[in-house]
Every structure is written in structure tokens, then in C-alpha cells.
Amino acid sequence: MEHLKHFRDTDFKVSDIQLFKNINKDDLIIVKNKLDSCPVVQAKSGDIILDSQSSGACLYVVLSGILAQASNTSRRQLENASTQYFAGECVGEISVLDEEASTATIAAMTDAELLLIDAPIMWHLIDESNGVARNLLQLLSFRIRAANAQLRNRQKVGEFYRQLSMVDGLTGLHNxxxxxxxxxxxxxxxxxxxxxxxxxxxxxxxxxxxxxxxxxxxxxxxxxxxxxxxxxxxxxxxxxxxxxxxxxxxxxxxxxxxxxxxxxxxxxxxxxxxxxxxxxxxxxxxxxxxxxxxxxxxxxxxxxxxxxxxxxxxxxxxxxxxxxxx
Structure with a gap:
């Protein structure tokens, strides 16, 4: 990924980032001051943003373009990905919190601009702003619910195919x-x-x-x-x-x-x-x-x-x- 500029040089508003929405003015000033020096990078379509090999805990905020969670970076996989991330959304928050590598593969579905917020800055924002901490909790809650829903769907699909594998295709009897x-x-x-x-x-x-x-x-x-x-x-x-x-x-x-x-x-x-x-x-x-x-x-x-x-x-x-x- 290519370093383009810093966040202060973009037209993107801090309040347009979901993680920093609906926080008070004083906290918004703290956030803006911390983000101004954070780098903005260019990701090409197909570039891997996060995977199990990623080093260093960092939060990536999508400023433009689309990211997707997929098993590989083929065009078809990215376009059919069930989880996609658009402008204002972020990925990598769990890796920032537990300092572990990502268990999912996140790749750029299109050319994208990403704001990089490293772990020390993110932890400072959490410590200094109750609004940021609250938004992060809400985001994690949403991610957990979405992951549980996907797991239930996979279990249902798995059970469907398990039952299908127990039926003789010609007679319709059990096999x-x-x-x-x-x-x-x-x-x-x-x-x-x-x-x-x-x-x-x-x-x-x-x-x-x-x-x-x-x-x-x-x-x-x-x-x-x-x-x-x-x-x-x-x-x-x-x-x-x-x-x-x-x-x-x-x-x-x-x-x-x-x-x-x-x-x-x-x-x-x-x-x-x-x-x-x-x-x-x-x-x-x-x-x-x-x-x-x-x-x-x-x-x-x-x-x-x-x-x-x-x-x-x-x-x-x-x-x-x-x-x-x-």
C-alpha cells in the first residue's frame, strides 16, 4: 500500500467516521488532533489489508472505496463477499484491542483510501473519550451479533447438506x-x-x-x-x-x-x-x-x-x- 498523505490533508470529516459519530465537541477536538497526523494510504483492488500474517495492530478506516471479507482475493470472491466495508467504516478493531493477528482476510474490493490509526493512538482515544469507548462497544456488539448470525446460517446450511448426504438420490430413501x-x-x-x-x-x-x-x-x-x-x-x-x-x-x-x-x-x-x-x-x-x-x-x-x-x-x-x- 502506498502512503498518500495525512488525514489533515483530506476533506473527510471526523464526524463521518462511524467510530467517532455522536461524541461531544470536546472529545471531537481530541480525536481530530490525534488523527491529523495519521497517514492515509492507497490500496489497490485485490490488495490484502488484514489477514493472519499481518503484523502490528492497526485500525483501518475506509475513506473511499470498498473492502470485503473473503477467503481469497479473486474478483468473484470479493464481489460475492457477505461482509463488505464502505466509507466511514473500519476494520481491525479487535486486533488493536487484543494485539493478535486477524482471523479473517480483509481485502480491497476496489481501489481504496484508508486512514491508519495505530494501537497507541486508538488506546489514547479510548482512554480520553467516553463517546469513542461507547461507539467501540456498540461496534463490537454489532460484529459479534453478525458473526453469530453467520455461524447459525452456516450450521443450518451444514445440517441441510448433512441431511442431503443421508438420502439416496435415486429412491429418496435413506442411504x-x-x-x-x-x-x-x-x-x-x-x-x-x-x-x-x-x-x-x-x-x-x-x-x-x-x-x-x-x-x-x-x-x-x-x-x-x-x-x-x-x-x-x-x-x-x-x-x-x-x-x-x-x-x-x-x-x-x-x-x-x-x-x-x-x-x-x-x-x-x-x-x-x-x-x-x-x-x-x-x-x-x-x-x-x-x-x-x-x-x-x-x-x-x-x-x-x-x-x-x-x-x-x-x-x-x-x-x-x-x-x-x-
């Missing part, structure tokens, strides 16, 4: 990551409350042959149709996830073996009668599913009950498919 995360807790809760829990493993029959005959696009539609039947056939307290390929898993908390069997039989029947697409030329394709049911036993973990449901699914396939096995 394997969700299952690995949530099933242990559901099982621990069932053990702790001594309630029953059922697991159904569901596999679409001869799905490779279906794909070969009708194509993968129609295969995807078959998976989506099956997933829709599963979702619509469960209670709000039940869960369904795509386990992998054409295999899906259904979790039934607080459900007895007999009730879980009713659910499995109902899903098997509904999938058997679903229409994938209608075509007057081709024969109407259909799908069926094999289902294996297991209920949680004392001491079982997630791997054990899934293995039990998978073994039951294998028995359903051995017996001719399109059925439920225990």
Missing part, C-alpha cells in the same frame, strides 16, 4: 451412511427400553434380468416404484433405507414379530401388483420381491440382526422368491 449412523442408536434404545424391533431385508427378484430386458432407465423406475410402495406402507415412526443395488432395508421400532410379518406380507403383495410402465406393444413388465424378517434378540447389535434378516431373505429366495421368510 447406507444414514443406516450406519442411526441403526446403532435405534438398537440401543430398544435394548434400554426393552421394546421390540423388527428388520426387513427386501430384494427385488431377478433384477439383473429386468435391466437386461428393459434397460437401466426402466430399472431405475422399478427401483423408484418399489421405494414409493415401501415409503407409503410404513408408519411415521418406521424407517427405510437403500442398502445397496436393488436391496432395501426396513426398520420397524416398537413392532412385534407378528406385526412385522403383517407389514412384510403387505409390502410383498403391493410390489407384486405395481405397474412400472404401460406399453401397448410390449408386454407389461412387473417386479416381485423377496423379503427376510428378523426381530431383535437380547444382546444383538446391528450387524447381528442384519445378518439374521439377510439369512431369512436367502431362505425366501431358496423357496422360490416373491415371498416372506422368517
Amino acid at each position: 447406507r451412511s444414514w443406516l450406519n449412523t442411526q441403526l446403532p442408536g435405534l438398537i440401543d434404545n430398544a435394548h434400554a427400553t426393552q421394546t421390540e424391533l423388527g428388520i426387513i431385508m427386501l430384494d427385488l427378484d431377478h433384477f439383473k434380468k429386468f435391466n437386461d430386458n428393459y434397460g437401466h432407465v426402466m430399472g431405475d423406475e422399478a427401483l423408484q416404484a418399489a421405494a414409493k410402495i415401501i415409503s407409503s406402507g410404513l408408519r411415521p415412526s418406521d424407517f427405510a433405507a437403500r442398502y445397496g443395488g436393488e436391496e432395501m432395508i426396513i426398520i420397524l421400532p416398537n413392532t412385534s414379530r407378528e406385526s412385522a410379518l403383517v407389514v412384510a406380507e403387505r409390502l410383498c403383495d403391493r410390489i407384486r401388483h405395481v405397474e412400472i410402465f404401460k406399453n401397448d406393444i410390449k408386454a407389461l413388465p412387473h417386479i416381485t420381491a423377496s423379503l427376510g424378517l428378523a426381530t431383535l434378540c437380547s444382546g444383538q447389535d446391528g450387524l447381528a440382526i442384519i445378518a439374521a434378516a439377510d439369512a431369512a431373505l436367502y431362505r425366501a429366495k431358496e423357496r422360490g422368491r416373491d415371498q416372506v421368510a422368517l
Whole structure:
């Protein structure tokens, strides 16, 4: 940054600087006398004003141009920055107070003129003027609230993407990551409350042959149709996830073996009668599913009950498919 002049040589009024607004006349004289000898520098667009490598505590007041807080100094990052600083605003006040390097990167979004107020002068103004101290407290309060709001927004966005990452993009069911995360807790809760829990493993029959005959696009539609039947056939307290390929898993908390069997039989029947697409030329394709049911036993973990449901699914396939096995 290039040293241009001193503050006394500019047309900028002390009262136009937010940090020094609404202070009494005597304090305003003190501030002006201290600022007159402070340097004014020219920052070019893209110049870094403050970052973790900055040395020396200094308050920068924007006299002209715009500064922005961004992760890098690219034009796009600066223009899209959520925090920008305009004429009369300042940056670096926290570094002046705690003498630590800035945790944010502040750069010039446009060519800018900046007034530099070093730490000793800033501390003198704080000691000599209650108005300056009050304005600084208000500024810090605003910055803290803004930072907290940004943090909350980031948490909401992070939670949105976390939830999105737990959903299978094709079927809309939960995915394997969700299952690995949530099933242990559901099982621990069932053990702790001594309630029953059922697991159904569901596999679409001869799905490779279906794909070969009708194509993968129609295969995807078959998976989506099956997933829709599963979702619509469960209670709000039940869960369904795509386990992998054409295999899906259904979790039934607080459900007895007999009730879980009713659910499995109902899903098997509904999938058997679903229409994938209608075509007057081709024969109407259909799908069926094999289902294996297991209920949680004392001491079982997630791997054990899934293995039990998978073994039951294998028995359903051995017996001719399109059925439920225990």
C-alpha cells in the first residue's frame, strides 16, 4: 500500500467516521488532533489489508472505496463477499484491542483510501473519550451479533447438506451412511427400553434380468416404484433405507414379530401388483420381491440382526422368491 498523505490533508470529516459519530465537541477536538497526523494510504483492488500474517495492530478506516471479507482475493470472491466495508467504516478493531493477528482476510474490493490509526493512538482515544469507548462497544456488539448470525446460517446450511448426504438420490430413501449412523442408536434404545424391533431385508427378484430386458432407465423406475410402495406402507415412526443395488432395508421400532410379518406380507403383495410402465406393444413388465424378517434378540447389535434378516431373505429366495421368510 502506498502512503498518500495525512488525514489533515483530506476533506473527510471526523464526524463521518462511524467510530467517532455522536461524541461531544470536546472529545471531537481530541480525536481530530490525534488523527491529523495519521497517514492515509492507497490500496489497490485485490490488495490484502488484514489477514493472519499481518503484523502490528492497526485500525483501518475506509475513506473511499470498498473492502470485503473473503477467503481469497479473486474478483468473484470479493464481489460475492457477505461482509463488505464502505466509507466511514473500519476494520481491525479487535486486533488493536487484543494485539493478535486477524482471523479473517480483509481485502480491497476496489481501489481504496484508508486512514491508519495505530494501537497507541486508538488506546489514547479510548482512554480520553467516553463517546469513542461507547461507539467501540456498540461496534463490537454489532460484529459479534453478525458473526453469530453467520455461524447459525452456516450450521443450518451444514445440517441441510448433512441431511442431503443421508438420502439416496435415486429412491429418496435413506442411504447406507444414514443406516450406519442411526441403526446403532435405534438398537440401543430398544435394548434400554426393552421394546421390540423388527428388520426387513427386501430384494427385488431377478433384477439383473429386468435391466437386461428393459434397460437401466426402466430399472431405475422399478427401483423408484418399489421405494414409493415401501415409503407409503410404513408408519411415521418406521424407517427405510437403500442398502445397496436393488436391496432395501426396513426398520420397524416398537413392532412385534407378528406385526412385522403383517407389514412384510403387505409390502410383498403391493410390489407384486405395481405397474412400472404401460406399453401397448410390449408386454407389461412387473417386479416381485423377496423379503427376510428378523426381530431383535437380547444382546444383538446391528450387524447381528442384519445378518439374521439377510439369512431369512436367502431362505425366501431358496423357496422360490416373491415371498416372506422368517
